[in-house]
Amino acid sequence: MVEFLRETVVVDNLHLRKIREGKTEIFVPDPFYYVKKKNEYMPTSLPVFYNPVMEVNRDLSLLAIKAYMDLYWQPKKEDERILYIEALAGTGIRGFRVLNEIKNPKVKVLLNDINKLSIKIMKFNASYLKIESDLTITNYDANYLFLRLRNTGMIPDIIEIDPYGSPARFIFNAVRCIKGKGGLLLVTATDTAPLVGKFIEAAMRKYGCFLVKSPFSKEMAVRALIYFIGREASILARRIVPLFAIFSHHFIKLALLVLRGRKEADKFWKEIGWVSFCNICTQFYFSKGLQNRPRELCEMEEHGLTEIIGPLWLGRIFEEEFSREMLKKIDELSVNPRNAKLIKRIFEWELEAIDIPFFYDLQEIARRLRMSIPSINSVINSLKSKGYKASRTHFNPRGIKTNAKVRDIVILLKHMVNQ
Ligand SMILES: [Zn+2]
Incomplete structure (x- = not known):
């Protein structure tokens, strides 16, 4: 939980207040000064964006960087260092936390933002924290920064893209400049409305997917975003491999490993398909392969036509070894207890989850049967005792991933009620 502390300071007419996020104290625009009305949305009322609710997102970044360094980073020379870039850095809080909390002399950070006020705040914080040699601060448009890096020969190992809204327009150039052989791309999207199927045209325009509201909208959103990023990478003969894909607090957070080569890029398309x-x-009903269409008619034929959604990524979204490493790092980083509990639950559930895309929403099924919802764990146990695979999913607290059909679940629920 972020703490707003008492200390304030004015730097070039910017009113700043000290906060403590994670184990790092920095200065951010003072909400007590800038937010005038009660119903104002705090982060965008500030001269430089800062959202304390996203602490958990930044915790995930720190954990992912640590896990990546242990599992995937292979320096060729002893003195090689890892370069982490945050392209839309705002106050720079995440980069400062990377330096201050990961505390690894191998890590270099580049913080960039197009907003001049953001640069002022970051420079002030860098001098406050006495950080010099490990940090570079730049003031470019993020896409320009990526292209510029290509020309200077600086190759980032890790790129973080966390804009206010859609990350779509930054992906192509980020993939272009990141290390091709095992770079780590961390992407956040907060424009979840089109991705969960609320705005069909906006989803087509930004992500090239046909998305409508579905009983598994949050998982659909994540898989659509992975599809989009993978397609952009594939143009550049690169492939992305999802390490984790989370939907929480109205944001999507992805960790993606980037690999190089046409053959690699072709593998991506084998995991793309449709769901109806x-x-x-x-x-x-889902089907892998763009040429295959899922069922257009429900198996219970009197139900008529299905809705078809896609294209979507249908492959794995939680890599097992990486997920275990994320869990291990929670204690090492001493993430605050509330965020630690949330992150642990996500990774523990997903490590146990069966490898089937999408899930059934128990509440939706119960509502159609006009019955109250039984405990989700009891339904999962009953399914397992009948020989089906079944597990929970972080995408929905009432969601069940299973290889059973809806009609099997309906029979089971009716049986449970009559017991
Ligand atoms: Zn049906």
Whole structure:
């Protein structure tokens, strides 16, 4: 939980207040000074964006960087250092936390923002924290920064893209300049409305996917974003491999490993496909391969036509070894207890989750049967005792991933009620 402390300072007419996020104290625009009305959205009322709710997102970045360094980073020379770039850095809080909390002399950080006020705040914080040689601060448009880096020969190992809204327009150039052989791309999207199927045209325009509201909207959103990023990478003969894909607090956060080569890029397309679902019973059908179409008619034929969504990434979204490493790092970084609990639950559930895309929403099924929802764990246990695979999912607290069909779950629920 971020703490707003008492200490304030004015730097070039910017009113700043000290905060403590994670184990780092820096100065950010003072909400007590800038937010005038009660119903104002705090982060965008500040001259430089800062959202304390996103502490957990930044915790995830720190954990991912640590896990990546242990599992994937292979320096060729002893004195080689890892370069982490945050392209839309705002107050720079995440970069300062990387330096201050990961505390690894191998890590170099470049913080960039197009906003001149952001640069002032970052420079002030750098001198306050007495950080010099490990940090570079630049003032470019993020895409220009990526292209410039290509020309200077600086190759980032890790790029973080966390804009206010859609990351779509930054992906191509980020993939272009990141290390091709095992770079780590960390992407956040907060424009979740089109991705969960609320705005069909906006989803087509930004992500090239046909998305409508579905019983598994959050997982659909994550898989659409992975599809989009993978397609951009594939133009550049690069492939992305999802290490984790999280939907929490109205944001999507992805960790993606970038690999190089046409053959690698072709592998990506083998995991792309479509999903259809029935609006009457919520049964879904998916098919990998762009040429294959999922069922257009529900298996229960009286339900009629299904809705078809896609293209989407249908491969794995939590890499097992990386997820275990993320869990291990929580204690090493001493993440605050509330965020630690949330992150642990996500990774523990997903490590146990069966490898099937999408899930059934127990509440939706119960509502259609006009019955109250039984405990989700009891339904999962009953499914398992009948020989089905079943598990929970972080995408929905009432979601069940299973190889059973909706009609099997319906029979089971009716049986449970009659017991
Ligand atoms: Zn149906």
